[in-house]
Amino acid sequence: MISSSDELTTYGLAIGGEQRPATGGATYEALNPFTGQAWARAPEAGREDVDRAVGAARGALDGPWGAMTGADRAACMRRLAIVLAEEAEHLAAVETRGNGKLLRETLGQAKALADYYNYFAGMADKLEGASIPSHKPGYFLYTRREPVGVVGAIMAWNSPLMLLTWKLAPALAAGCTVVAKPSPYTPISTLEFARCVERAGFPPGVFNVVTGVAPELGQWLVSHPGVDKVTFTGSTQTGIAVGKAAMDNMTRVALELGGKSAQLVFPDADLDAAATGIVAGVFAATGQTCVAGSRLLVHRDVHDEVVDRLVTMATAIKLGDPMAPDSEMGPLANAAQLEKVSGLMDRARAEGATVAHGACVSASLGGLFYEPTILTDVGPDMEIAREEVFGPVLSVLAFDTEDDAVALANRSEFGLAAGVWTESVRRAHRVAHRLQAGSVWVNTYRMVAPNAPFGGFKMSGIGRENGHEAVYEFTETKTVWVALDDAQARDPFALG
Numbered sequence: 001m002i003s004s005s006d007e008l009t010t011y012g013l014a015i016g017g018e019q020r021p022a023t024g025g026a027t028y029e030a031l032n033p034f035t036g037q038a039w040a041r042a043p044e045a046g047r048e049d050v051d052r053a054v055g056a057a058r059g060a061l062d063g064p065w066g067a068m069t070g071a072d073r074a075a076c077m078r079r080l081a082i083v084l085a086e087e088a089e090h091l092a093a094v095e096t097r098g099n100g101k102l103l104r105e106t107l108g109q110a111k112a113l114a115d116y117y118n119y120f121a122g123m124a125d126k127l128e129g130a131s132i133p134s135h136k137p138g139y140f141l142y143t144r145r146e147p148v149g150v151v152g153a154i155m156a157w158n159s160p161l162m163l164l165t166w167k168l169a170p171a172l173a174a175g176c177t178v179v180a181k182p183s184p185y186t187p188i189s190t191l192e193f194a195r196c197v198e199r200a201g202f203p204p205g206v207f208n209v210v211t212g213v214a215p216e217l218g219q220w221l222v223s224h225p226g227v228d229k230v231t232f233t234g235s236t237q238t239g240i241a242v243g244k245a246a247m248d249n250m251t252r253v254a255l256e257l258g259g260k261s262a263q264l265v266f267p268d269a270d271l272d273a274a275a276t277g278i279v280a281g282v283f284a285a286t287g288q289t290c291v292a293g294s295r296l297l298v299h300r301d302v303h304d305e306v307v308d309r310l311v312t313m314a315t316a317i318k319l320g321d322p323m324a325p326d327s328e329m330g331p332l333a334n335a336a337q338l339e340k341v342s343g344l345m346d347r348a349r350a351e352g353a354t355v356a357h358g359a360c361v362s363a364s365l366g367g368l369f370y371e372p373t374i375l376t377d378v379g380p381d382m383e384i385a386r387e388e389v390f391g392p393v394l395s396v397l398a399f400d401t402e403d404d405a406v407a408l409a410n411r412s413e414f415g416l417a418a419g420v421w422t423e424s425v426r427r428a429h430r431v432a433h434r435l436q437a438g439s440v441w442v443n444t445y446r447m448v449a450p451n452a453p454f455g456g457f458k459m460s461g462i463g464r465e466n467g468h469e470a471v472y473e474f475t476e477t478k479t480v481w482v483a484l485d486d487a488q489a490r491d492p493f494a495l496g
Helices: 047-062 070-099 103-124 160-174 188-199 216-222 236-247 271-282 300-316 335-350 402-410 425-434 467-472
Strands: 013-015 018-020 027-031 038-043 139-147 150-154 177-181 207-209 229-233 252-256 262-265 295-299 354-357 373-376 393-399 417-421 439-442 475-483
Touching: 013 047, 013 188, 018 188, 038 188, 047 150, 047 177, 047 207, 047 216, 070 103, 070 160, 070 188, 103 160, 103 467, 150 160, 150 216, 160 177, 160 188, 160 229, 160 252, 160 467, 177 216, 188 207, 216 229, 216 236, 229 236, 236 252, 262 271, 262 402, 271 300, 271 393, 271 417, 295 300, 295 402, 300 354, 300 373, 300 393, 335 393, 393 402, 402 425, 417 425, 425 439
Parallel strands: 150 177, 150 229, 177 207, 229 252, 262 295, 262 417, 295 393, 373 393, 417 439
Antiparallel strands: 013 018, 013 207, 027 038, 139 475, 354 373
């Protein structure tokens, strides 16, 4: 932080291991979505600041960080894991103030961050190439995995530090350096995270942060000629724009985008467990998660029973202060999101959807609170069944056969996640194999882990985060041919 001389702490950009004001000196206020009040000031970065951040990252890559062995990088990452474990409660509180997510969830995520850095530290010294048998004698042929270079990481506002970690931890293991740009709604937690990186003793410039509200900021980072790869989490529409801009420089991209995930409930399912999983999938985090199970596909034989259970559970959800331990749902993260959810609901009712519960701003709490909402009589072509809401809204559709269920689930441009609820082990595997989704949960929902690859099919993105595949996303494969003979008797004008 730069100062706290008044009631609001003013933060600086994290560039080259230092916290410094933006070049132009401008700042903006970060708002708490629960109170509606400003609680900190973040720097408004300009193009020169992006240049400085990318330059610092390049300097570290070409200097001390690039000279480290995998074991050395792993040691830095393990030190960071220790610092993050010590700072978990503080980071969680900062994140809750920024996006209104329940402290009980942000604390769980903050405590899990260390696990990711420890896991990927274990891969930093294991990025092995391969020795390849040559098709001709007299040659030694092998491959190397090398860091892709400077990475531009752009995160959404719903889980800033977890989303950052899914990008940063494998990038560090691969030997890359990073310039991070958090959402303008949630800049502070990432700036606080930069302090943890400094405490862990990373060389200056390995991790840098630029913040700001100007839409050009992301464009400057994505299109910067000094950035070798862009990794982005956000809406599909923005992700497409990011991919197009990156391709102007042939910059590599990884895109974790939107979803409209289906939960399929078959008549033999444990309906108590299914109802709990459905509620967790769509109302946890106020529905503001890319894997929200916002499409409920339920067999007609148990449709009414499942809906009744869900309405009962939704009625009991306690909305309140996200810092309070007994709150179960906090506010939406910002006014723009409330407007989006309200507009989608108005159009859903106009298209004929029936409100079984909710569908309005909370009258008692006001502000950005939207009641947990359940819609029935939803047709598969309605906007509410097709578009990502990113709010606490569940659309219920009925099916008659397993084939119908799979067809409905796959009738989407998205393919991020899905849930299957059944007691039949044969059906569980059969349906999981047929679903077009990057993650399928059977008799559970919304589970992630450092070693479990995560990403989407179709319009839900490109590439994978977590697991071994995540590290490979941040490497380039180099093939090396070595001639072992002193003299080469070959036609210089023919391909070997």
